[in-house]
Amino acid sequence: MKFGPKSSALAIFAAAAIALTACGGGTSAGGGGGSAAATTLTLGSVSDLKTFDPTDAHIGHTMPFYQAAYDTLIRRAPDGKLDPMLATEWSYNKDHTVLTLKLRTGVTFSDGTKFDAAAAKANLDHFKEAQGTDAYQAASIKSVAVVDPSTISITLGAPDPAFTYYLTQALGLVASPKAIGTPGIKTDPDGSGPYVYDAKSSVKGSQYVFTKRSGYWDKDLQKFDKITIKYLVDLTARTNALVSGQVDAALLDPKTGKQAEGAGMVAHKSQVDWQGILLYDRTGKINPALANVKVRQAMNYAFDRKTILAQQYLNEGTVTNQVFGPESGAYVPALDNSYPYDPAKAKALLAEAGYPNGFTLKIPTVAGFDAINAVFKQQLSDVGIKLQTESIPDANYVADMAGGKYAAATFQLYQGEPWVAINQMISTTALYNPFKSQDPEMTALIKAVQNGGEQSGELAKKVNEYVTKNAWFIPMFRLNQMYYSNKKIDVQPELQQAVPSIYNYAPAK
Template identity: 25%
Template structure:
């Protein structure tokens, strides 16, 4: 069934028409909220790509449901006291889908690729501190760094740091993004861009007894109601990213359940600090005071989330709470007047054209009108936004005033939130600092935290960074939404993660 037919089918179902579509008990269907971009996680910035690839190409280290580190292709790891040498012991008896043995040489081929900045891969930045990759024996890999980097272990656990077959890398090069070869429980079978991705069971998987399903089919379906209807018709058995407004229908359906976990994605509206009006801290403070963040959580996420109280989420390592946000329109107006903007000014707010994205934009437009700010909202299709922001952006020529975005540190560590979003080195298009924010105290604190492997010293440094960022208001902090998904009852081992990804490798039907 193609996407257009599914859309019509879904609309009919939600309107009350009953349909029944049998699903093979050994087959798993998953509806994703975005179109897949590249099947090579080394060269992608998209959670949907990481999710689909995760059952085919594995990492040395993974995460459990609570973002705690767990062994995958590595059985153990350790870092030196100076945070410059990291050693990984590898799992033995593992074979890639093409028959190539998994060993230290295979890991080196992948880590060398990530460390080679001339490759211009999307995730080269994660390994820019790597000086060399050494293999003292067939099942030991040692990363030598150019400088201390205390977040290296969590960086290796990032969902993009997967291990491709070295034979596939040598033969296909960047072509691996269209035909994955890994060690995972599922093998790549077919990818029809915009329509489906099909994986099949790996009969020789190293983890005995798995997988327990024969086939996994991913459907990219951007329309939320259609994803929900596909679940309720049993065309799929799991919906990744279930909007809160559809959760009650799924929950009350009888044969399906809603999964909900606290997220670590912090949603913000970045204030372009290259614009004259946002160079004034009073204006940035006024914008935060004018916006009712709890109302934002209620309107956009139907209450399924929390108001941020730090630049990073509570379940991120080294989080420290700051003074809670408050809404005070009168104080916001006073600050605007003091800064010389009593009559406000005109701005452009960029965001996405999804139903949730448009709600975000409209909410901000209304809230900011209270301080005489006249906002033109610019919703864009996801690929268009990505092109304008991350491919062709020149900071000094940027035209937006505010830019909506959410960042999830998929390493689980404060480094991979504070550094890409608030360090000077993270200015878009390089990483995700969409405010063009730059503060020497913040940059130094972030670097100090990376210069040691001592958790207490890292906590102290990140405390300084969080406090300064919170004081400077480079963004309007909006929400940390709960991650919600829909699942058929009787299905286990498939669940969403706090970082916005999901897992399906241990999928099983009762």
């Protein structure tokens, strides 16, 4: 099975993450267009950059920071197809345990070092060893071998239906071998990407500036002379920045979206994520109550999802009780009726579980989740559960959740292809399964999906049914992502991504 230009890989996968959410010059003085083609692009980001080290990269909102400075081995096109980037073609052996990649020649890193098979291997090996934010993407790698200067082979411990997709994400980012593992790469990226980081014009925690790299191998990807990404944690500030022309595109919400539309901004809507509460501590290590399935089920019955969606998101979304979306292949329509709003039943289940007076649950919060967490707190208090919120820095949110510091957390996750979703939130190597919840039944279900080939989506329905019945999560809604841009730029939305990849922007024609 071989893949090359304009070909699709094993499946089309997803990306997205948290809808959380400082200002300078954009491409125009306002949002309404203009005759001259834009030469700069300024984006408003809902998430700040942790570091420029690829091992700190995380699928979703921070990927554009990395895509500006680094190439990936494979590039994901707007329609979800997998296209060549540093790898020009790739193929699996018969049992899908060895992936061979033919690499592009004539590519250099920003420090002048040549890209070759040894560099590709060094990055993959380091990513696996470093155990960074998205380490799960390398979990199936057994070994990486240099076949010749422009070819590598990756041996997997078992088939991984999502592996080529991961090579478009954090795992696929390639840095100079001279920079890998050094302190310097955290503040100064050293990649082969279309842009280079302008540290003098950048301010950590505020704005990150990139300028077009001279001699880049694919000039078609360099559509602007300069790209600036501004971290705008405050939703109002982000909306004002877009409307005033200080940024060219940003993710808003249903309420601020109306303001943007009134100012002539262009809307790009898609249902990418599900939002809700992830109940991590299903073994009761931090919070014993969560080890009881009746407690987790009670929490699911405690929420009036329809009212919350209407009041908080102006009905821009769909109520759900499951974490797999309609396009995933693992969606089961009947599961969306699993937990209708029933506070009386929630109280009864809590009593049966030995918590007639409820219990206290502490979760982290950041600015982007403060409002919805206040609603969740009220709804849970109605059935006797006290929700305590602890404010933490946005940049620490994912790491603290993945590190098992909290028993539960409010979050948004994309509704990807089954194997991607399983390995992000369900398997024992999943980033969002920090307490490694598992049992023999789930292990068997996951193994069936892994080896299911074209039937993997159908087999994943059993995984969906299991986690829904056992209330591993509290899904609330499949939200419409409200991404807006001005008329000075053209934007191609990316399938199943909340924000487009950096390659998907161009000056308006």
